[in-house]
Amino acid sequence: MMPLLTTKGLSRNFGGLRAVDGVDFALMPGEIRAVIGPNGAGKTTFVSLVSGRIQPSSGMIVFDGGDITNLPAYARVRLGIAYTFQITSVFANLTAYDNVALPVQRTLTDGRSKGAVYAGAMAALERTGLADRAHMPAGQLSYGHQRLLEVAMGLALKPRLLILDEPTQGLADSEIDNFIGLVREIAKGATVLLIEHNMPVVMQLADRITVFNAGRILAEGTPEHIRANAEVQDAYLGTTP
Amino acid sequence: MKEASPAKAYALHLGVIALLFALSFVLPEYHHGLLARIMVLAVFAMGYNMLFGYVGLLSLGHAMFFSAGLYGAGLAVIHLGWSVPAAFAAGLACGALLALVIGVLALRTSGVAFMIVTMMFAQVFYLIILYFAAWTGGDQGLVVPQSARVLVLGDTSLGLTNPTVRYMSALVLFSIVLLVALVIVRSRYGRVLVAIRENEERTKMLGYDTFSNKLAAVVVSGTICAASGAAYALLFGYVGSTFASVQYSILPLLWVLLGGAATTLGPLIGTLFMYYVVDITSGYTSAYLLIVGIALILLVLFFPRGILGTIRQRWLGWLP
Amino acid sequence: MHFGPHLLLAALEGLVTSAVLALTALGLSLVFGVMRVVNVAHGEFFMLGAVLAWAISTAISGHPALSFLAALVLAPLIVGLIALVSERLVLRRLNYNPEATIVATIGMLYIIQQLALTFYGPEARPVEPPFSYRILLPWFGYSGYKLSIIAASALLLVATWFVLTRTKIGLVMRATQYDSETAQAFGIPVDRVYAGVFALGAMLAAVAAVLIVPISQAHYLMGQDPLLLSFIVVIIGGLGSLRGTVVAAVLIGLSDGIISVFFSPTLAKIIATLLVAMVLVFRPQGLFGTASR
């Protein structure tokens, strides 16, 4: 099977700092992949490169067999790469409905889905359990609901690759359980790339784990494999309880 | 916000149009004439609001779009002898084309730089009008001959200098632009514009080419302003460089802020309000600018969202 | 006249323009940089400085140098006070919201302009220069006072630079500019810093006006051009960059003078404005600013 996403020698420098340094990465369709690593390891920079929010200094990115290195972010979204922000950035002054209607109408325009904006948006809200809050301004939702809305927006984009940047950050335990269910649900139709600090969540969800350290891939493998890896223990797991 | 009470919003707007229509028959002559002018300039404000209110792009150069329409239409009549509809179309085309060019350049910037760049392009436009004084009349401007300001519809010809014809022409233009604006802001496209205003980065990550959307908004906005300018030239018979000066770039901003940015009726309310404040105070004192200044400060202190914006915030959440 | 002397003259004229522009723009830049307030009334503070200079120099009889000096000290102080009051009464209550302050300062612009028209009148009035020495060059004569403006402005700019970079006041201002919330947390009275900066900005404009008024008369509408030019200088120079502001002022002043040697004046203005606009389009952060955000 051909990988959905590959990167070759992907690098990004900020001034003298090599935030991402020659990363070769491959992601198979249908996978749930977790990216872990200590703070400053380059995880967020890496997914930002993949989503097109920042441009690489060198290297290339291939999505579904096509070179997307020079595509602007919005074009990548239209190809099916959706990105949910680490810091919640829903449109606070717009209603939850409008927040979701935006991605829905996008997919309609692109011809990637059919039907009406209203139905599509409500479906995404139903799926995340926000339907009854559709007409509340997003800024007035609780933090947990805002995170869910963020996911709903990602879902509404009908992604083939959904990038979730620390989705459980700030969520209560009960919310996290719901969330794990939701991601599994999503993974039935899409490939998921997940940056996560919460190790139990990672271990429960991920098919494979990629460990970043200092801008490079330190290790990659199944959760069991990673758990057993001494280097990873050293660099990362050992420092967390 | 969008799906709620569409009927109410349309009813309100049609009601406003009906009211303006009815006013034509009861208003005293002076206010009748003044209102015709206000409606034309409210179109200018609506065009400005399209960009400033909904996309959040603060331009200080919209006088150039207004005067592109003004000169486009006016000079077509004066030098080429075009008919009123053709001249109006020429004005629109000039505005749209100018907006496209300016948009492509100015949208490379944002924030304060966007303000300054638009202001400077407008200044260039103003100076060009002065430079080609042989055709534009320079700072003195030109009169559009009364004999040419006749609208021929089939067998009837309507003189645009007739107060009723002028009022109704202004009302037709105003109504069309108002309804177009309402449709746009309630459309998918309008939703995208607001999203860009709220968070452009996020909008990009939802798959929107924000540059193209903003460019389209600049063109729509510029074209509406040009429509106002073209109508001004044809209805009131004068084209002059004053209308391209920076003062006329600040005026629509004021009108929109007063009436309420990102409200469809705000531009009309703001223009109306400002006109009557100047008109009334200039009767009491020659220092009316003082009163206008104080009024502005009081408004911004106590009604920071403008008149309609405050009403929407406090009482009528469904106002578009 | 031959090309060389012509160019020299244009350059001298450009430098005078630059000197005044640099001071005015610096005032705007401070307010803009520290408070994030677009002060549309800045040009009116400039005008007030000139008008007050006329009033003061007419009230004080005696040698022109004496009355001019009095104006140079008093006019900026009065303007600073007026700015302080308007900051307290209006801008602070608006919480420095960018859009609201634009409207409010437009209101201030109208008020100041109208008051000047009412109390000062519509005429352009001259102020006698402190000294009138005509420097005779081989090709043309030139005003000695104009050259002294360049020197005075340079002196004031150095003084401002010193205050901003070498004193505690400057540190406090820079801290507020960098992050007002953190500054507040560190016990910096942000509120008072804002008031001070607004007054200082207005005073710089007033000083520039007092300097220029002996060669260009006080008039109640004189604030418009400096406002537009200052905005351009501030943006081109890059926000909050003192060096950038000065360099941009010199650049714009000189280009204004020198381009007019080669083209018909209105065409020269068109070209100069277009050039500056294009710089902004292709380098929106200004020539010296680092990319914002």
Next chain:
Amino acid sequence: MTDKNGFFDLSKTGLTRRTALKGLAAGAGLAVAPGFVRYSQAQSSAPIKIGFQSHRTGIGAAYGRWYERTTAAAVKAINEAGGINGRPVEVIIEDDGTDPGRGAEVVGKFATQHKTDIVYGTLFSHVVIGSAPAAGEAKMPYFVVSEGHHVASTKLNRYVFQPGITDVKSQIQAMAPWIAANAGKKVTQIFPDFAFGYDHRDYLPPALKAQGAEVIAQIAIPPTESSFTKYFPQIPAETEVIYHVMVGPAVLTFVKELGEFYGSNRPQLFGFIDSLEATDINSPGLEFLDGSHFWEGSPRYAQPDDSAAQKAYRAAVGIDDNGAAVGDPKDVSTAAHMFGCWETLYVVKKAMEDAGYKGPEDRAKLVEATEALTEFAEGPEHPQGPKTFNGKIHQCFGIQNISKVEGGRLNVVHKTKIEDGLYEPEGDYTTQPL
């Protein structure tokens, strides 16, 4: 004053706006409610209402004030002598902000709210041109005191007149013989790069050529300029006369910088006093002008040969022998132009009386009566001098003064003849429908 409709409650503003310049028959006849109540001209005691479009704010404000003073003086004189057709004259002032857009609105306001009989008084050309369509549409006689060539160009409409001041084309043409004979043959022109300057740019060269002189350089200066030195190197060295017509608040700078540039070793200077209207000729920095010459419409300083009419006019307006306000020597008048207000009002009076003018319904008659005028004799009504009037182009032509700056005053050294300023008419308003 009653507010009969109470709709917009604007009649109160009307009251304060009405500057009744002469104590006139108060009472019911005066009450004019804007709006629903159709205004019918009451009987002969009702005042003739003149809407005065004044530059109270904006760039023209320095002129507007003196135009108002002259107008007040003329109306006072007219009313004391029994008014027009036995009816008092009332002036209603509206500020146009020296803005053509607002100007057109003000004309509309006079026509439809104040219901004035005529509109009058505009100075700045762009305001005249911007307001003219509104006047034409309202069929409102519009008497301007602008000196622009716009009226005589016949590009405006049949309702616009300029019967009180010679237009600039004629003025320029009348200057040429004197310049060629007395100042020099090689002339460099410096003028503002806008319409006012273009009249000089276009009309002076042919006029000088006809006199055997020539314009060797034309230097246009943008209206936004506040410093001029950088333009002076363009003045050719062989220049014998610098002909300057700068206007606006920066003219003092212009003259001072010219002085710094040339020192005492300067060419002859000839200018239009427009540069220095409302400015004391003895201001610091203007010493340089000593010995130079100026066009003046009407002399600022009292002259030894002033007519009795001129003396009476000066006293009535309240200017002293130096052309400043009586009691305030710093408040210098715009003497060269403002006489036009006085004379225009007397032309209006004459035309209204010729037409048997009763009210707005007679406006067409007033237009025709004005067009029928041909000559104005020098006298109390025309203190500046005799004039001819061309009804086809709605423009009057009078004598012009050339004054020399000597010892801090302007002394008239030459008076042109009316014929010096006559030119071929460029059109005919009387063929337009009324």
